[in-house]
Amino acid sequence: MTALDGRVLPDWAPYGACAASAGLVALLLIAAGSFSIALLLACTAVMACLATYAWSRAVEGPRRAKDRLVTLLILSAFALALIPLLSLLFEVAKRGIPGLSLEFLTSDARGKIGGGGAAHALVGTLVITGVAALISVPIGLMGAIYLTEYGEGRLRRALTFFVDVMTGIPSIVAGLFAYAVFALIFGPGIRLGVMGSVALSVLMIPIVIRASEEVLKIVPNHLREAAYALGAPKWKTIARVVLPTAFAGLITGVMIALARVVGETAPLLVTTGVVDSINSNPFEGRMQNLAVYAYSEYRTPGVFKQASYDRAWAAALLLIVIVMVLNLVARLIYRRYRTETR
Amino acid sequence: MPAAIGAAKPEAESSETEMKPPLPSTSTARTSTRASAGRPAKTIETRDVNLFYGDFQAVEGVTMTVEPNKVTALIGSSGCGKTTFLRSLNRMHELTAGARMEGEIALDGQDVYGRGVDPVQVRRLVGMVFQQPNPFPAMSIYDNVAAGLNLSQGKVKKVDRDAIVERSLRGAHLWEEVKDRLDKPGAGLSGGQQQRLCIARAIAVEPEVLLMDEPCSALDPVATLAIEDLIGELKTKYTIAIVTHNMQQASRASDVTAFFNLEATGRPGRLVEIGPTEKIFTSPSQQATEDYVSGRFG
Numbered sequence: 047m048t049a050l051d052g053r054v055l056p057d058w059a060p061y062g063a064c065a066a067s068a069g070l071v072a073l074l075l076i077a078a079g080s081f082s083i084a085l086l087l088a089c090t091a092v093m094a095c096l097a098t099y100a101w102s103r104a105v106e107g108p109r110r111a112k113d114r115l116v117t118l119l120i121l122s123a124f125a126l127a128l129i130p131l132l133s134l135l136f137e138v139a140k141r142g143i144p145g146l147s148l149e150f151l152t153s154d155a156r157g158k159i160g161g162g163g164a165a166h167a168l169v170g171t172l173v174i175t176g177v178a179a180l181i182s183v184p185i186g187l188m189g190a191i192y193l194t195e196y197g198e199g200r201l202r203r204a205l206t207f208f209v210d211v212m213t214g215i216p217s218i219v220a221g222l223f224a225y226a227v228f229a230l231i232f233g234p235g236i237r238l239g240v241m242g243s244v245a246l247s248v249l250m251i252p253i254v255i256r257a258s259e260e261v262l263k264i265v266p267n268h269l270r271e272a273a274y275a276l277g278a279p280k281w282k283t284i285a286r287v288v289l290p291t292a293f294a295g296l297i298t299g300v301m302i303a304l305a306r307v308v309g310e311t312a313p314l315l316v317t318t319g320v321v322d323s324i325n326s327n328p329f330e331g332r333m334q335n336l337a338v339y340a341y342s343e344y345r346t347p348g349v350f351k352q353a354s355y356d357r358a359w360a361a362a363l364l365l366i367v368i369v370m371v372l373n374l375v376a377r378l379i380y381r382r383y384r385t386e387t388r
Numbered sequence: 389m390p391a392a393i394g395a396a397k398p399e400a401e402s403s404e405t406e407m408k409p410p411l412p413s414t415s416t417a418r419t420s421t422r423a424s425a426g427r428p429a430k431t432i433e434t435r436d437v438n439l440f441y442g443d444f445q446a447v448e449g450v451t452m453t454v455e456p457n458k459v460t461a462l463i464g465s466s467g468c469g470k471t472t473f474l475r476s477l478n479r480m481h482e483l484t485a486g487a488r489m490e491g492e493i494a495l496d497g498q499d500v501y502g503r504g505v506d507p508v509q510v511r512r513l514v515g516m517v518f519q520q521p522n523p524f525p526a527m528s529i530y531d532n533v534a535a536g537l538n539l540s541q542g543k544v545k546k547v548d549r550d551a552i553v554e555r556s557l558r559g560a561h562l563w564e565e566v567k568d569r570l571d572k573p574g575a576g577l578s579g580g581q582q583q584r585l586c587i588a589r590a591i592a593v594e595p596e597v598l599l600m601d602e603p604c605s606a607l608d609p610v611a612t613l614a615i616e617d618l619i620g621e622l623k624t625k626y627t628i629a630i631v632t633h634n635m636q637q638a639s640r641a642s643d644v645t646a647f648f649n650l651e652a653t654g655r656p657g658r659l660v661e662i663g664p665t666e667k668i669f670t671s672p673s674q675q676a677t678e679d680y681v682s683g684r685f686g
Contacts, residue, residue, distance in 0.1 A: 198485075268522045272586070275480060276593055277512030278539035286539055290526035385525040385575075 053105050060098060060114065067093035091122045135366070142363025145356035151364075156323040159349065164361050166324040167339035170239065171368070174318065174335055175308050177243035177328050178250055183300055185247075186254025193255065194262040195284055206259075212252035220248040221313025228317075237319035239328030242335070245313035250303045257299025261292045294383040301376030305369045311337040336361045336368075429456040429627040430496040430513070430596040432477055437491035438656070439472050439481060446472045448656035450491075452646055454597070459619055459628045461638040461665065464648030464680070469657030470631045473648070474599050477629065478514035479507040495596065512540050515595035519602040521582035523574030523589070530570040532585055533557060536593035552592055560588035561618055580611025587618065591626070598622060600630040604637065616641045635681060639669050647677045 056062075071089045075081040095118045103111035147163075155162035189209070193202060224245035228236050265288050273283040289296070319332035320342050340361040347354035432454040439447040447469035454460045454477075462470040475481040476489055479500065493500045500510050523532045533553045537544045544552070553570075557563040562584040566577070574585050583603055590598060600619070604612040612634075619641050622628060632638050638645055646662040661674045672678045 266522075268518060268520060269524060271480065271483065272518065272522045272524070272589075273535070273539055274483060274508075275478065275511055275516035275518075276536035276539050276589065277508055277515075277595075278536075279508050282539050286535070287524055287526075291524070293526065385573075 052107065054110075055102055055105055059101070060094075060118070063098045063101065064090065064094045067097055091118075094118060095122070138359065138363050138366060141356070141359035143360075145358075145360030146363065150357065150360055154322060154324045161350075161353070162322075164336065164339050164357065164364070166322065167334040167336045167361060168364065169324050169326050170318065170333040170335040171308065171337075171365075173326055173328050174239055174242045174314065174333060175246065175304060177240060178246035178307060179300070179304055181243060181247040182250035182254050182303065186251045186300075186303070187258055187296065189251070189255040190258030190262055191284060193259050195280070195288070209252045209255050212248075213256060215248075216312075217245075217249055217310050218312040218316070221245045221316045223248060224313065224317050237317065237332045238330070239318055239325065239333035241317035242314045242333065243328060245317050246307045246310060249310065249313070250307050253303040253306055254300060257302060258292075258296050261295030261299060262288060264295075265291045291385050294380045294385065297379045297383070298376045301372050301379075305372045308368055308372070309337050309365050311341055314338050315341070336365045340365070429625065431456050432514075432597060432627065432629070433492075433494045433497075434477075435492040435494075437473065437476060437489065437493060439469065439476055440486075440488040440490075441472075441484060442486040445656040447476075448658050450659045452659055452662050454627055454629050455644060456627045457623055457625075458643040459623050459630060459641055460644040460646060461642035462629065462631045462646050462648060463633075463635065463638050464657065464660075465650075466633070467653075467657070468648040468650045470648050471601050472657075474601055474629060474631050475516075477597070477599055478516055479510050480516065482507070508540075512593060513595055514597040514599060515590040515593065516599045516601065517583070517586050517590050517603045519605055521579055521586050521606065523577070523582050523585050525573065525575045527574060528571045529566050529574045529577070529585060532574040533588050533592050536589055540593055556588040556592035557585075559591050559622070560584040561614060562588055578611070580607045580614060583607060583611070583615060584618065587615070587622075591622070595626065597627040597629070600628065602631050602633060605633060612637070635683070639665060645669070647672070647674075647680060649676050649680070 068086070068090045071086055071093055072081070075086060075089070095115055098118055099111050099115040102114045149161075150163040151168065152165050153163040154166035155164070156166075189205075193205060193209075197205060221242075224241045225236075227244065228238065228241045269287055269291060270283055273287045274280075278286070314335050315338055318335065318338070320338060321332040321334050325331050325333050340358040343354045343358035343361065434453075435451050437447060437450040438445060450473055462474060464470050472481060477493060477500075481487050481489060489501065495510070495513060499505065500514075523529075524535055527535060530553055531538075533556050534544075534549050537549060537552060554563060554567075557566065562581060565581060566572075566585075574582065577585060583606070587603070604615050607615065616637060619628060619630065623643075630642065642665045644662065645665040645668040647660045647668060648657050649660045650657040661668065661672055661677045663672075668677060669681050672681065
């Protein structure tokens with residue numbers, strides 16, 4: 047045996063260790079009379095880690111044993127993070143699919159006791175988030191351009207700090223802010239779709255700024271210098287070189303910000319109100335949206351409780367689908383327009 | 389006079405003609421005139437140039453002339469301020485945060501750093517090619533060459549633009565290799581091709597002076613030779629200053645050589661000697677130059 051080769055565990059070793067641990071743990075738990083899936087998984091993970099480490103250390107030596115142990119730990123952490131996500135998706139799909147129907151997607155709830163659909167909420171969600179994007183994307187993008195291309199020193203650092211703080215404000219505060227602004231102008235009790243958009247913008251702008259700033263920062267400086275050396279003024283350098291180079295990343299940032307606010311409930315509850323009929327004009331009257339719809343269907347189910355609950359789950363499922371589509375679109379755009387930069 | 393540089397291009401040209409009668413009058417159709425070989429290019433004169441990054445002085449007291457229609461090579465060991473000095477010639481130096489300049493730099497007698505001189509206008513007259521080929525990744529080959537026009541001037545007619553792109557690519561010896569794929573991304577070319585694309589991009593805006601910062605250091609010997617040939621050709625139209633670490637390159641491609649050196653680390657770089665390339669490489673007047681070109685240090 048030379049220094050370069052040594053004894054190695056067979057390829058199936060990690061799986062074998064996991065399977066053996068699972069079997070052993072299951073037997074022990076049944077014997078102790080306290081069997082449960084959660085306990086089985088947790089104990090198996092610990093057991094498999096210990097067993098693999100000991101086995102590997104005995105055969106392969108301490109370095110490989112450590113490697114195997116850490117690999118298993120990381121895998122367990124990943125699985126742990128996935129469990130709530132998958133169970134949530136599964137649960138929403140299971141309970142939401144029965145409520146999804148053509149009627150649910152195409153009709154509103156006006157005067158339909160125990161029936162009707164969520165078309166008004168779907169329209170409201172799209173209009174409110176659409177207007178929110180129209181407000182936030184230009185402001186957020188220009189803010190990011192200021193921070194990366196123009197801002198310097200203390201002012202820039204202070205702004206970055208407050209943008210970070212803004213990403214953490216509770217969403218209900220954004221809603222109350224929008225309500226207060228409009229109530230000052232139009233009097234108390236006002237409810238408008240655009241108020242919801244303003245509230246969502248307060249949440250969205252900092253996300254857009256942060257995401258765009260990161261993307262603009264990684265545009266290599268030598269590209270800016272190349273443009274300057276051609277006699278390009280600064281604004282043209284930004285508009286024609288920096289932004290197109292970062293285009294794919296900027297779109298992704300916007301999409302992620304949209305996905306983040308599309309499911310907001312609290313700020314819309316106080317700004318756009320609850321309503322049963324379709325309203326696509328953000329500047330007049332109340333406007334329903336999917337998150338508030340799901341909330342109110344669950345909160346005040348009326349006479350036909352189960353039908354209401356089904357619609358609430360279906361609305362939740364629809365929201366998740368919208369978020370997924372937004373993310374998919376972001377990925378497609380990213381792949382299509384990504385530019386290689388060194 | 390500085391206002392002439394600061395003003396829009398056509399006015400700058402007319403006032404140049406007023407100022408220097410011997411210059412043959414440049415016609416208004418810049419696309420055709422600049423293409424002719426043997427046009428008088430511009431001289432850059434510097435006096436007592438000191439360059440700083442914050443408190444650190446990188447270059448001290450450089451007084452030299454970059455002569456028209458000649459290739460001036462700046463040689464010297466790493467960190468002696470050649471690149472910094474080169475970047476000060478088209479006011480790229482000040483783009484670095486905290487960078488400062490003292491002294492005088494004049495382009496055909498006009499103060500480049502004068503009050504009211506727009507650095508953007510200076511850079512239109514003094515183009516630059518960088519160490520790493522840096523074509524714009526979001527643009528096609530065609531758009532890369534046309535970028536200078538689009539970025540520095542207003543609208544250019546499609547026909548004129550096509551002509552300028554073809555002429556610039558031919559000028560950079562790249563036309564034959566890329567004429568069938570002008571719409572493909574510039575980043576897909578090889579390193580040497582990318583650098584020639586960057587040269588095409590720089591000459592498309594027809595600068596008076598071309599600065600090159602180690603344009604071949606990222607290239608293989610074949611691509612390097614292609615660029616050196618190109619430089620020899622370009623000097624008929626432009627004033628060229630080139631920073632290089634490659635002693636053979638300086639001796640092959642340049643007419644005038646300036647040797648920069650720094651006495652010790654942390655001290656500013658200085659111009660030790662400038663003269664005809666042949667003299668610098670065979671019988672330099674300074675011992676430091678002789679040591680450097682003969683490879684005894686640096």
